[in-house]
Amino acid sequence: MATATPKASEPGTAFEPLSVAFAQNPYPAYAALRDLGEPQFFPDFGMWLVARFDDVASIARDNSMVRSPEFFMSHEEIEAEKRAQNWHDMPHHSRFVQFSMLDSDGEVHDRLRKQVFREFTPVFIARQRGMIQSFVDKLVDGLIDKGEIDFVEDLAAQVPGHIIGRVLGVPDEDCPQLRVWSENVVKFFDINRTDERKAIAEKATTEFYHYLQKLMTQRRAAPQEDLITRLIAAQDAGHLNEDELVSTCMLILMAGHGSTIDVLGSGMHALLRFPDQMERLRQDPGLIHTAIQEMFRFESPLPFFHRYSTTDCVVGGKAFPRGTKFGLLYGAANRDPAAFGDDAGSFDVGRNPNRHLAFGGGAHFCLGNHLARLDMEVIFTTLIKRLKSISLAEVEPQYKPGLSVRGPKALRLTLTPA
Amino acid sequence: MYRVTFVDADGQATELTANEGQSVMSVAVANGIDQILAECGGSCACGTCHCYVDESWTEKLPAADDSEQGMIECLMNPTDRSRLTCQLKMSAALDGLVVHLPREQY
Numbered sequence: 001m002a003t004a005t006p007k008a009s010e011p012g013t014a015f016e017p018l019s020v021a022f023a024q025n026p027y028p029a030y031a032a033l034r035d036l037g038e039p040q041f042f043p044d045f046g047m048w049l050v051a052r053f054d055d056v057a058s059i060a061r062d063n064s065m066v067r068s069p070e071f072f073m074s075h076e077e078i079e080a081e082k083r084a085q086n087w088h089d090m091p092h093h094s095r096f097v098q099f100s101m102l103d104s105d106g107e108v109h110d111r112l113r114k115q116v117f118r119e120f121t122p123v124f125i126a127r128q129r130g131m132i133q134s135f136v137d138k139l140v141d142g143l144i145d146k147g148e149i150d151f152v153e154d155l156a157a158q159v160p161g162h163i164i165g166r167v168l169g170v171p172d173e174d175c176p177q178l179r180v181w182s183e184n185v186v187k188f189f190d191i192n193r194t195d196e197r198k199a200i201a202e203k204a205t206t207e208f209y210h211y212l213q214k215l216m217t218q219r220r221a222a223p224q225e226d227l228i229t230r231l232i233a234a235q236d237a238g239h240l241n242e243d244e245l246v247s248t249c250m251l252i253l254m255a256g257h258g259s260t261i262d263v264l265g266s267g268m269h270a271l272l273r274f275p276d277q278m279e280r281l282r283q284d285p286g287l288i289h290t291a292i293q294e295m296f297r298f299e300s301p302l303p304f305f306h307r308y309s310t311t312d313c314v315v316g317g318k319a320f321p322r323g324t325k326f327g328l329l330y331g332a333a334n335r336d337p338a339a340f341g342d343d344a345g346s347f348d349v350g351r352n353p354n355r356h357l358a359f360g361g362g363a364h365f366c367l368g369n370h371l372a373r374l375d376m377e378v379i380f381t382t383l384i385k386r387l388k389s390i391s392l393a394e395v396e397p398q399y400k401p402g403l404s405v406r407g408p409k410a411l412r413l414t415l416t417p418a
Numbered sequence: 419m420y421r422v423t424f425v426d427a428d429g430q431a432t433e434l435t436a437n438e439g440q441s442v443m444s445v446a447v448a449n450g451i452d453q454i455l456a457e458c459g460g461s462c463a464c465g466t467c468h469c470y471v472d473e474s475w476t477e478k479l480p481a482a483d484d485s486e487q488g489m490i491e492c493l494m495n496p497t498d499r500s501r502l503t504c505q506l507k508m509s510a511a512l513d514g515l516v517v518h519l520p521r522e523q524y
Binding site: 057060061063110113114117118121122123124126289352353355359361362363364365369370 | 447450452455456457458459460461463464465485488489492493494522524
């Protein structure tokens with residue numbers, strides 16, 4: 001694989017995001033990038049990687065740094081770039097996934113975000129607590145006497161998609177299928193965009209679209225107390241069109257699946273790797289909020305997002321022209337000792353303040369952060385209360401490869417009920 | 419330089435200085451006022467820099483715009499003195515501002 005960055009002088013510090021070494025521990029490579037100071041060019045993605053906390057934070061929070069290249073590229077240039085990234089000839093993916101609130105800016109982004117943001121604010125999310133608790137209690141009832149479980153598949157993967165499905169208005173029995181579609185679409189985001197993955201992503205998007213069309217028809221005939229019904233009302237009021245509605249639903253469902261599953265897995269793994277911190281949380285369950293905040297910092301589940309500059313700019317002391325594409329390495333920024341001190345590499349459930357960038361920053365700040373936190377709070381609090389001990393039943397859990405996600409593929413645990 | 423005072427939920431007051439145009443949020447973050455989380459960094463997108471403006475100041479501040487007002491309505495425990503500190507920019511008119519902080523942002 002072609003990598004210009006950085007030259008590996010120390011083992012494990014080469015920036016090779018598809019390697020097993022990077023999947024298992026990307027932090028030495030991130031540290032090497034931070035140490036280089038100025039952004040480094042990464043040819044695989046045609047972008048400049050930014051690793052230091054201050055640089056990543058200032059780009060993420062800067063409204064002149066945008067997600068969509070349409071502010072400075074012609075339609076032809078955008079199509080050419082899409083072809084270069086094997087991001088072309090995907091009619092439904094292009095219509096509903098490549099276009100979204102996440103990949104729009106300015107007025108379009110603000111208008112779309114406004115249609116859904118209330119549903120994800122603390123007051124609205126807090127209303128889901130009872131529903132989440134009873135769902136998690138039932139799952140734990142079925143697992144507690146099993147002795148050994150895969151925490152990722154048996155528990156983590158069952159919760160976020162089900163909860164976000166309920167918020168949107170998807171019937172429970174359809175939630176497992178939504179997870180499959182979401183994963184097939186998201187897998188294509190990483191650097192290894194093979195034609196095979198492309199076909200799978202386009203097929204998943206198409207099926208997902210047809211499913212949502214059917215659900216929207218049902219809600220039009222019989223409105224319910226759910227987000228999809230409210231979005232249909234917003235469409236009728238002229239606030240968004242049908243493609244935007246479908247795209248927003250897909251974005252919410254996809255964003256509500258994988259990343260929370262990943263950070264549940266890596267958060268549990270962190271508690272097991274730092275048993276003193278697990279014990280501290282057991283002794284003082286009031287630490288759950290700072291513990292969750294720390295899980296997001298320590299193993300940021302979406303460690304990488306891009307921005308384009310719409311003006312000439314200086315990043316990390318180096319000048320860049322308008323139209324430069326930057327890769328923001330949240331996973332690297334969140335371990336930067338310059339922002340989090342010499343113990344940035346340690347997992348501290350009481351860390352406060354903890355102003356990490358795992359939810360991004362600026363106008364695109366993660367809409368679902370409170371829902372993700374509530375899912376996690378209920379799961380960890382319930383497990384700690386109902387289990388006398390949780391221990392790792394495998395030597396070295398394997399992490400997912402690639403740059404765009406971070407989380408264990410599986411996490412085998414031994415459970416001892418209280 | 420202007421003055422702005424943060425009063426925490428236990429009544430502990432901290433007076434800080436601010437520059438023209440600086441947001442009250444950035445004054446807090448730069449000076450270790452940890453109750454202001456400001457997770458989105460000042461884009462009115464997260465609602466974690468909530469404060470209650472001191473009664474003596476409510477009439478003197480410019481009104482919240484639609485996006486700030488929309489966010490405030492969805493916060494934990496909002497009152498008619500609630501503001502987002504990222505949207506309050508220091509100026510001569512706000513010199514001496516006093517804001518009270520919630521115990522927790524969410």
